Amino acid sequence: MSDEMFKDLFYSGMDEYESIVRAFGITSDYSNINNEISGTTAMNSSCSLSSSDAGGGEEDDSVKEKEKQISKDVVEDNGGESSKAAGSGKSKKKGEKKEREARVAFMTKSEVDHLEDGYRWRKYGQKAVKNSAYPRSYYRCTTQKCGVKKRVERSYEDPSIVITTYEGQHNHLIPATLRGNLSAASGTFSPSMLTPMPVVGGVGFLPAELLSNAGNNQAVGGGATVYSHNNFDYTYNGRQPEYGLLQDIFPAPSSFFNRQP
DNA sequence: CGATTTTGACCGGCGC
């Protein structure tokens, strides 16, 4: 049953996107990072969190974000106009407007809806989701030149899981306004992400990371990850995702990168 | 006072 949510999630993008890369990884979460910052590097301790926060009846106000594991699903964009050959076959001549918009969906176990990814977002809409009791929120990057959009919704069955879908790429660096968070961010975000276009092989590392991680924390991630597994074969085809897409987008779950070895 | 959230209306695409 949980399939539906995934289906729904990707459904929209599925037909349009030619190449789909699904990577899911379970990583240590931000909470770990917090710990690190605090003083010690506790990466493994993350496991304990799962139970505690999940059971907690707390709402969300607290700024304590406990993200557990993240399953990441990456959907690549279409080539543009000619992409959809089969489907409707609707030829949009002037389709130039919408060029490539990469979509990346992250499943994160968190109590808070809006995960701090280092960018500034302005909410521009909210709608109820058909199969879900929880609303979906639409955000847009506040930087003017940056048309990146973000969509956040909760799993209809597991309120503790938040699905964040990024659309597009940031043209700018992360605002330095984070200050307090920045400290956290700094720990979170590796320098590489600050760089405009470093990791060309970014995608490459992905799968690897994930795989290795997967073995590790499936316990916690079991919930989220499992779902994904069932529905999609996460076979990383290694198609050839446009490297460009991910790198910028990735910053969010940067925890991926930074996980200490 | 400016930036951001809230919320209903509006719009385009799609299925019937």
Place this chain on the structure above:
DNA sequence: GCGCCGGTCAAAATCG
């Protein structure tokens, strides 16, 4: 052609 649905806009409200 109509209605549903997902996504976006825009005005009012709210926050800092």
